[in-house]
Amino acid sequence: MSVTTPPAATTRPSQSPRVHWRHRLAERGVDGQLWLLAPAVLFVVLLFLYPFFYGLGLSFQPTEGGPFSDYARFFGDAYQRGTIWTTLGLALPAALLNVLASVPIAYRMRGRFRGKRLVTILLVVPITLGTVLTAQGLLNFLGPTGWFNRVLLALHLTDEPVRLVHNYWGVFFSLIITGFPFAFLLVLSYLSGIDPTLERAAATLGAGWWQRFRAVTLPLLMPGLATTFCLTFVLAFSVFPSAVLVGNPAGETRVISIAAYQAAYEQYDYPYASAIAMVMGFIELVIISVVLLARTRLYTGSSGGKG
């Protein structure tokens, strides 16, 4: 960030103080090579930081009222305020389930076995498909005449088709389908980073299967799990296409990103949309920093996973 190298050509009468100054900078690691960082820094500043602060500033300049009136409008309207709980009610359980379900499965699959590569490749497929295609598939598959309900009816598990799309569950399933492989592959890579001899040492001391997992593997895995939770949560929190397509975007799955989108592209109220986006980013960062703060209390040593 602090690229403070002077331009190469300066016309100064005395040469020695300039050389001296440059040397002192170079001793601290600042020299001409840092210019290689300049395009990336410029890019982040222009395309990420500037729009972000522009949006932040815009959110305090509403079309009418005082600087905080757009925030007051958002929090004062129960329909808008409720989107926060809707989003959290979808994202937190989905992210938790994804992480918790990956642990036993990854624990079982961390060794080498035939077909492991096939399984990992198959798991990558839903990640690359993306949310839009998953939504389309879920509409076909879980719909009232879809294969899933047909199987349930054929097995006499239910008498009439279960309603699984255009409500909370449709969005929840789409978050699982795209989020679980993501969480699983991360947990698997963290788990395979843990030295297996540690567990074998515990086994020679007579620790059972559960004790080894509970006292050796899990503490080493926890930081990785925290990171995985954060990344999965970010994915689930920004759910937009599936909430519109397989959810009920006017009712129970009206997530906060829909509220922001509607303010920007249906009402053309950019200050209000920016305010909602800022609230969204703030809530997300609060949850992530709580998790990451808890993570710093965990052991993150060399023998642990890559986390």
Add this chain to the structure above:
Amino acid sequence: MATVTGIPGTGVPGVGPARPRRRLVARPAAWLIWGAVIFFFLNLLGIVGSVLVSSFGRQWFDTWLPEGFTATWYSDAWNQFTLGQVILVTLEVSLLVVGLSLLIGVPAAYVLARRSFPGKRAAYVVFLLPILMPPITYGIPLATVLYKFGLAGHLSGVVLANLVPSVPFVILTMTPFIEQIDPRIESAARMCGAGLRSVFLRVLAPLLLPGMLASAILVLVRTVGMFELTFLTAGPDSQTLVVALYYSMSAAGIRAQQSVDAMAVIYTSMMLVLLVIALRYVNPTQLVARVKEEPEP
């Protein structure tokens, strides 16, 4: 799938000595876990399969399979959604994003991998933020700014918006890759009189080529699949395939369901081709995220 189901019961040769003991203890749990995995894959198969079958079906209402099979939905979809132009735009956007993000990201990754300087931690955090934030959060202010400068609604705006998560991604995947290259090779080149330019072009570039290829393919996959940012900044003639798919789905009822499915299959097969190429060069876990959380001081 056949290879998967055969594993839990019979012992696999060539596994470590700890394996038989654990298998005796945790046998029901193993079945439960494999059951869950197979259930997940069955559902996944159903999701992808139902789109595929529907796209070839003549009519499909309340039956297990469609009443007849036809390929006309593909030509319908191709003409209705002007898919030729959409695919062209998708390719243009993704190739531009890949090229630019490599051009910006690799030199920065080099500096971050090799040098220590004041403010390095801050630089890491700033480069990490666009990956940690949901695209909608920064996408809406970004789209506002791009509209203000008249860039959004065109190809350039879509490319610029897609660069925001791609450049940090290149930086974060390339930094560990550069770290593993022996710095003495560069020193030797320097000693032999090579300048920064020729060190980069003739020493580092050949060594970095596999890593650059890997991160280029990852960025390509992510850009083709990126919905939110493209959706917020695209105009009518700069839609990528995934955005066009979204529009055709949310306007369902106007068009036949099957032609939307056909379009989804075209998108899927494009992604699968990319995926097959990607998996030749990279480890599946890298497709997810290769985020280096703890920068060395």
